[in-house]
Amino acid sequence: MKIATIAQDPQCLNDIQKYLADACASTPMVAITGGAQQIPAVIEQEHPDLLLLEGIKLNPGEQQILSIVTSHFPDLGVIMLCPPQPQEFLLEAMRVGIREIVPTPLNQHVLIDAVERFRQRKALAKAPLHDGQVLAFIPCKGGSGATFLASNIAYSLAAIESKRVILIDFNLQLGDASLFVQDSTPTTSIADVTRQIQRLDGSFLSSSSIHVLPNFDVLAAPEEPEKAAEIKPEHVKSLIQVAKKHYDFVILDIGCSFDAISIQCLDHADLIFPVLQQTLPFIRNAKRVIDTFYSLGYPANKIRLILNRFGKKDDITVTDVTNTLNLNVFKTVPNDYSVVAESVNQGIPVIKLARRSIVAKSLQEITRELTQGNEQNGLLKKLFSFQIS
Secondary structure (H helix, E strand, O other): OOEEEEEOOHHHHHHHHHHHHHHOOOOOEEEEEOOHHHHHHHHHHHOOOEEEEEOOOOOHHHHHHHHHHHHHOOOOEEEEEEOOOOHHHHHHHHHOOOOEEEEOOOOHHHHHHHHHHHHHHHHHHHOOOOOOEEEEEEEOOOOOOHHHHHHHHHHHHHHOOOOOEEEEEEOOOOOOHHHHOOOOOOOOOHHHHHOOHHHOOHHHHHHOOEEEEOOEEEEOOOOOHHHHHHOOHHHHHHHHHHHHHHOOEEEEEEOOOOOHHHHHHHHHOOEEEEEEOOOHHHHHHHHHHHHHHHHOOOOHHHEOEEEEEEOOOOOOOHHHHHHHHOOOEEEEEEOOHHHHHHHHHHOOOHHHHOOOOHHHHHHHHHHHHHHHHHHHHHHHHHHHHHHHO
């Protein structure tokens, strides 16, 4: 990997080079004192993989230069170094192809972490393409805990099973899945990605997501509900197809309603997980949801019922649910309100907060089964491919 730095402040340029030399001694580097006008020549002559920029104000002229360069060199990573900026500036930076912003005054660890994230994304983009498994979680009724399960199962697949995972929040009006696994406000969302859908690749998808773990990303729902209108059904297919090529598991958190967006998600899912609880309103709604699945042509073996907040002594039993819905319950997740509430309130995944809790153990059991099933499917595909050839 080759790094080029263009900075207006000579002292900042010296600091950048010193920090990079300390951490990336074997990495080829180019350092230029100047501004945006030097960018095209540096890119065309030096062919860097990563460009660090300091002193850029993103005025219209600089925006035009960056848009042209990032369009012509889509694999180029661009990191901007600047003082803290408002949200509008960050969004504008992303629109012209800047992948990340590092705050100044410069901190060595923050800069090196940003460079390392780009290195990891570049390695991910070069990894052999494959078809990851798409899992869709949908509540049978509000308050079912579908988002909690989707986000925590996604985290467990990455942290415990060491899989590459992305969680995409398709609850577009009121989605908050990212807050179940970390506590920072997302700076980008699905709406920002779909606005530049023609640029979508594995690297762009990763750089637009929150990096909860090195192998776990979250693409958030829009913070402003009105932005949900910008997301079209055809965007869903593109997002999922790209995600499948770069992640082992693509987890979709879907809202309660059946609309063009959610149906696209369900169409592309390998497995659908309706989430319900042991009450009559949940079971009545679950029957409607499952009937809708059948009307859409989804087979029963694509549906995996999860009974959340399960209590062995509750009036309605697993057998009652199975008989009423004419569908087996895939898994039950026990009721442990205090642990789950603490996890949600702190934005800490439950297997990280309370790994010995009954909820955490249940989620780990689910992820183990999903991983084993995914590996078996992969072996079957290879076997059939070998037989056909």
